[in-house]
Amino acid sequence: MMRERSNYVCQQCGYETTGWLGKCPECGSWGSLVETVVSEKSKVKGQRSKVEAKEPISLARIPTKSTIRTSTKISELDRVLGGGLVTGQVVLLAGEPGIGKSTLLLQAGDKIASVKNTILYVSGEESPHQLKLRANRLGIKSKGITILDETDVDAIDGYLTPLPSLLIIDSIQTMSTGDLSGMAGSVGQVRECTYRLIRLAKSKNIPLFIVGHVTKEGAVAGPAVLMHLVDTVLWFEGDKSLMFRLLRAVKNRFGPTDEVGIFTMGEEGLSSVTNPAKLFLGSDKSRVSGSAVVSVMQGTRPILVEVQALVVPSKMAFPKRIAQGVDNRRFELLLAVVTRRLGLPLYEYDCYLNVVGGILIKGDPSADLAICLAVSSAFYEKPLPEKLLAIGEVGLLGEIREVQGQEKRIKEAKRLGFSKIVTSKEVGYLSQAVKKYLG
Numbered sequence: 001m002m003r004e005r006s007n008y009v010c011q012q013c014g015y016e017t018t019g020w021l022g023k024c025p026e027c028g029s030w031g032s033l034v035e036t037v038v039s040e041k042s043k044v045k046g047q048r049s050k051v052e053a054k055e056p057i058s059l060a061r062i063p064t065k066s067t068i069r070t071s072t073k074i075s076e077l078d079r080v081l082g083g084g085l086v087t088g089q090v091v092l093l094a095g096e097p098g099i100g101k102s103t104l105l106l107q108a109g110d111k112i113a114s115v116k117n118t119i120l121y122v123s124g125e126e127s128p129h130q131l132k133l134r135a136n137r138l139g140i141k142s143k144g145i146t147i148l149d150e151t152d153v154d155a156i157d158g159y160l161t162p163l164p165s166l167l168i169i170d171s172i173q174t175m176s177t178g179d180l181s182g183m184a185g186s187v188g189q190v191r192e193c194t195y196r197l198i199r200l201a202k203s204k205n206i207p208l209f210i211v212g213h214v215t216k217e218g219a220v221a222g223p224a225v226l227m228h229l230v231d232t233v234l235w236f237e238g239d240k241s242l243m244f245r246l247l248r249a250v251k252n253r254f255g256p257t258d259e260v261g262i263f264t265m266g267e268e269g270l271s272s273v274t275n276p277a278k279l280f281l282g283s284d285k286s287r288v289s290g291s292a293v294v295s296v297m298q299g300t301r302p303i304l305v306e307v308q309a310l311v312v313p314s315k316m317a318f319p320k321r322i323a324q325g326v327d328n329r330r331f332e333l334l335l336a337v338v339t340r341r342l343g344l345p346l347y348e349y350d351c352y353l354n355v356v357g358g359i360l361i362k363g364d365p366s367a368d369l370a371i372c373l374a375v376s377s378a379f380y381e382k383p384l385p386e387k388l389l390a391i392g393e394v395g396l397l398g399e400i401r402e403v404q405g406q407e408k409r410i411k412e413a414k415r416l417g418f419s420k421i422v423t424s425k426e427v428g429y430l431s432q433a434v435k436k437y438l439g
Helices: 075-081 101-113 128-138 153-159 187-204 225-229 328-342 365-380 406-415 430-438
Strands: 004-010 033-039 090-095 119-123 145-148 166-170 208-212 232-237 244-252 260-266 269-272 291-298 301-313 321-324 349-355 388-390 420-422
Touching: 033 187, 075 232, 075 244, 075 260, 075 269, 090 101, 090 187, 090 225, 101 119, 101 128, 101 145, 101 166, 101 208, 101 269, 119 128, 128 145, 145 153, 153 187, 187 208, 187 225, 260 301, 291 365, 291 406, 301 365, 301 406, 321 328, 328 349, 328 365, 328 430, 349 365, 365 388, 365 430, 406 420, 420 430
Parallel strands: 090 208, 090 232, 119 145, 119 166, 166 208, 291 388, 321 349, 388 420
Antiparallel strands: 004 033, 232 244, 244 260, 260 269, 291 301, 301 349
16 A cells, blocks of 8 residues: 655755755745655656556547536536536636635525535535524525535545535635645645645546635645646625625636626625616715716626715815825826816825725726826815716827727617716817816
């Protein structure tokens, strides 16, 4: 029988040793030695494993196979996955604590269990009684969900009879193997446990969800190779104080990586949002100064959001510039353009900006025109016309430029009843837009 033991390998230079050292004696890197598992059989000199010889195949001769997907019955989750789960697919779900990862997987397990066979939920963080309390709060009463309170990754294989339709590991940082001496959550344990779970899911053709923690910097905890091993990496984000949640596909071997799922967190768990305009647009029909509507892209989906600005006289030597939902440096740049190209004395005023709903506009310059119009509207204390949508990037010269996916944004805005669309086709410069719509 092949016997295994632990070993330490340097992540910088590949130096191997049987004992843990503070730094690598070869390259001198501190903390670069990671515990791994090596086979004693592979160390026998002159002994080679018998591997079946394979021949290269022409790409044109490889047959095309249709991908069979299993729907999770959650429309926004299926949207991000590319239509559903693929047999043997390994999905890493990461996000901040309390954002709703376990809630989403418990709801997905309930939907799949109502159609397919049993769901095996391996919980290493919460006890079965805690999961039962959450299930009662979410209204989940399915008998197809089996809870396993286990942290030994090698023992999971014994509970896969009969084969479940879905395997959920919550979380990978609590799993460990007896072949390594390191504690659960260490780099060596996380990498080895992930590799064994992937090998188990692929060999038995079971879709697998793995919950991963994040570091204080916002990255997936554990080695970077963890994201390379899995098939799909989903990122769950949002402000825990708000009801709004976003699910992004950072990596997906079986679908697109530019789709975004939108959820709301309520008393009954996560709900898919099919019409984001109701979430980010105000319900008040009366127009007030300092408000503008813009269409931003979240993946391939255009979302209409409201931008609010407030301009008040400043009593400080240096006026305040505070923006929420937009990069503060971008906001200061646009204020400089408004001051110079429109002649507004904003250096005597405190300027505040807020994107309604808590959504973050990152790397999308399409909101520039709406921000400038909202600031100008707040300064003149004159509201913009009703059903007006502003889309465009504003340059330092005050010119308005076309943005990516502009036609798709306009189509979505017209579908929601916006009749006045302000783009680079209607006005060429910011001064023209302010004069036309604010007098």
